[in-house]
Amino acid sequence: MKKTTLTLLALAGMAAAPAMAQTLAPSPTLDAIKARGSLECGVHLGLPGFSFANDKGEWTGLDVDYCKALAAAILGDANKVKFTPTSVQQRWPILQSGQVDLLSRNTTITFSRNASLGINFQGINFYEGQTFIVRKSANVKAAKDLDGASVCVAAGSTEEKNAADWFRERSMKVTITNFQKNDDAIAAYDAGRCDAYTAGIGALAGQRAKLKVPGDHIILAEPISNDPQGPVTRYGDERYQAVVRWVLNGMIAAEALGVTSKNVDDMKANSKNAEVRRLLGAEGNFGAMLGLSNDWMYNAIKQVGNYAESYDRTVGKDSALKIERGQNQLWTKGGLLFTPPFQ
Amino acid sequence: MRLSALLYDKKIRDLIYQVAVLGGLVATGVYFVRNASENMVKAGIASGFDFLGRTSGIDVPFVLTNYQPSDSILALFWAGVANTLFVSLIAMVLATVLGFLIGLARLSNHWLLSTLAGGYIEFVRNIPLLFFVLFWYFGVIAALPQPRESIGFFGIAFLNNRGLTVPATESLSAFGWALIAILIATLAHWTYARVAKARKEATGQDAPVMLVGLVLLIGVPVLALVVASIATQWSIPALRGFNYRGGFVIIPEFVALLAALVTYTAGFIAEIVRGGIQAVVKGQREASYALGLTRGQTLRLIIIPQAMRVMIPPMTSQYLNVLKNSSFGAAIAYPDIVSLFMGSALNNTGQAIEIIAMTLAVYLVIGLAVSALMNVYNENTKLVTR
Known part of the structure; x- marks a missing residue:
């Protein structure tokens, strides 16, 4: 009897809902961000190209750009982000405890992290592969030449385990020395403690600049692993997670659809492509469906740019790192970047 | 009621x-x-202790246990505990020796010696330990040559910036026998010393305790070790590719951490030694000289035994500090419990509460054990009043 009443009540509630404005699932995180007026974004301690603060304290990089785009989508202003630098080891507690709204810091997506840390990965903003940097004088051409070498690595990183697994599989005797921070490991490598330092190819391109004589070192081209990286959130608050996911999708979709920060006004006013119109809020109410303003992606693209603009500026052809698009190219151009439709 | x-x-x-x-x-x-x-x-x-059974997959550059990356996280834990204990215990012994020497130098009548010791103590006590650790680490690495320019010792041990590679052996059976021989010699010496003491108290006759001690405590062990090393099959390190292969490597992180702990703690122990010796009233020394004891005998038989009573409680604190300070090894990649378990394992499993609690328990157990041993020693040396 009681159950029937409840069911009836629920049905009545559902029937009444469309009559009002669309009811949104509660999102404490989005409410908190809006009340605070800024997004709290956990980034890397300092990795040129991905998240790096200049001498004025201004953060730049691919991971930083993503947080700026998210802030533009939620708050309408790409500058309303507070960046919290985190080490490899600080990143989980700082996210789990709610000190930051998300991590955007070169973090590799793995099964056990997703399953046991109470965290979700919201997409891939950089396809990374692990490799080694070695001295030119060591005459090493590929990772298989490293038998007998010592390798410096950051403790607790995926690289630490990858390297141990990779050498063990090949019965190679390699000494792995685990440092607490990436910068400590690089400094020890530079001081001659190790024959190689291992990290992602993209990360190494940026970290190479920290060496005393960058020209004396080479980065081995052949990766030993796949390390897809992207923004990370806590479990719970599905609506906020959807926002994080779709802002990243939106940046990639904008590139695929040819929307850039330069032509976004023109596209919004004149584009006949329905997906472009929905993305930019000229048609439908996609922003409102997530509890944001309808020009959420317009703001993100206008203020930060699409994925290609961000990539080229931070790690790609217009940056100091000059990393090829490679796997981080659209699927239509031979890469792996793909986004579900805005429909 | x-x-x-x-x-x-x-x-x-x-x-x-x-x-x-x-x-x-x-x-x-x-x-x-x-x-x-x-x-x-x-x-x-995730919570609970199931993670201890998972494969660790972490390579450790310096292991005293049989740990392999294919072993469980629990094995990684024990490898970390062993490394923490190893560096702490050696540092305690060496810091005591160095601290005593500096403390005695500080009390010396020799102006230069006492001023140097005083300067050392002031310098050490006012510098943070992390500075020592990093100073020794980068100092050690910078001072040592690349593997190709290694410093060789008789062609069997090699020193370079990857560490000190020494010959190692798979079977330790010969050393087991040597250990037994050493134990028997120690026991013999102890018995002999007791008999000699009893005889001296009864008849006043001196026995050559020092000479017999020298033979039993230094001669026998050296002989036993030499025989054992000759009887053992050694793997001698040889330069191949990047570095020496074979043998056992004492890594520079260990040397740097040990040097930092010893030089730092010795400064504090020196002051405890000075305080302890100065706490013995002047009259004791004067009475001892009046009885015709020499300076050495006075120090050994009168001053130090009484100074020990004052020194033991603060020394216990210093030993506990050494144990806790060994966690600074994490700053320079010495694979201690903090670095391996609270660093690598914590990041791989994310089980912060369990891992931190276990690490805490390790320090607590070792610390309480050190305290207990020192308390037993304290009981034995305290002044027996009638």
């Missing part, structure tokens, strides 16, 4: 207070544990 009278009884009231305080503590503890585990379940964070 009436109930109210029972409440005013001092013994019973004290008992009630103690039970209340203990109950409150337990309740608080239970509340925190339950609160944490509830919230972790809510946040989707």
Whole structure:
């Protein structure tokens, strides 16, 4: 009897809902961000190209750009982000405890992290592969030449385990020395403690600049692993997670659809492509469906740019790192970047 | 007796207070544990100790146990405990020796010696330990050559910036026999010393305790070790590719951490030694000289035994500090419990509460054991008053 009443009540509630404005699932995180007026974004301690603060304290990089785009989508202003630098080891507690709204810091997506840390990965903003940097004088051409070498690595990183697994599989005797921070490991490598330092190819391109004589070192081209990286959130608050996911999708979709920060006004006013119109809020109410303003992606693209603009500026052809698009190219151009439709 | 009278009884009231305080503590503890585990379940964070059985997959550059990367996280834990104990115990012994020497130098009548010792103590006590650790680490690495320019010792041991590679052996059986021989010699010396002491007290005759001790405690062990090394199959390190292969490597992180702990702690121990010796009243020394004892005998037989009573409690604190300070090894990649377990394993499993609690327990257990040993020693040396 009681159950029937409840069911009836629920049905009545559902029937009444469309009559009002669309009811949104509660999102404490989005409410908190809006009340605070800024997004709290956990980034890397300092990795040129991905998240790096200049001498004025201004953060730049691919991971930083993503947080700026998210802030533009939620708050309408790409500058309303507070960046919290985190080490490899600080990143989980700082996210789990709610000190930051998300991590955007070169973090590799793995099964056990997703399953046991109470965290979700919201997409891939950089396809990374692990490799080694070695001295030119060591005459090493590929990772298989490293038998007998010592390798410096950051403790607790995926690289630490990858390297141990990779050498063990090949019965190679390699000494792995685990440092607490990436910068400590690089400094020890530079001081001659190790024959190689291992990290992602993209990360190494940026970290190479920290060496005393960058020209004396080479980065081995052949990766030993796949390390897809992207923004990370806590479990719970599905609506906020959807926002994080779709802002990243939106940046990639904008590139695929040819929307850039330069032509976004023109596209919004004149584009006949329905997906472009929905993305930019000229048609439908996609922003409102997530509890944001309808020009959420317009703001993100206008203020930060699409994925290609961000990539080229931070790690790609217009940056100091000059990393090829490679796997981080659209699927239509031979890469792996793909986004579900805005429909 | 009436109930109210029972409440005013001092013994019973004290008992009630103690039970209340203990109950409150337990309740608080239970509340925190339950609160944490509830919230972790809510946040989707794994908990429990199942992770200890998982494969660790972490390569450790310096292991004293049989740990392999294919072993469990529990094995990684023990490897970390062994490394922490190893560096701490050696540092305690060496810091005591160096601290005694500096403390005695500080008390010396020789102006230069005493000023140098004083300067050292002031310098060491006013510099943070982390500075020492990093200074020794980068100092050690910078001072040592690349593998190709290694410093060789008789063609069997090689020193370079990857560490000191020494010959190692797979089977330790010969050394087992040597150890037994050393133990027998030590026991023999102890018995001989007791007999000699009893005879001296009974008849006043001196026995050559020093000479016999030299033979039994230094001669026999050296001989036993030499015989054992000749009888053992050694793997001699040889340069191949990047570095020497074979043998056992003492890594520079160990040397740097040990040097930092010893030089730092010796400064504090030196002051404890000075304080202890100065606490012995002047009259004792004067009486000893008046009885015709030499300076050395006075120091050895009169001053130090009495100074020990004063020195032991602060020395215990210093030993505990060495143990805790060994966690600074994490700053320079010495694979101690903090670096391996709270660093690598914590990051791979994310089980912060369990891992931190276990690490805490390790320090607590070792620390309490050190304290207990020192207390036993203290009991034995304290002044027996009649």
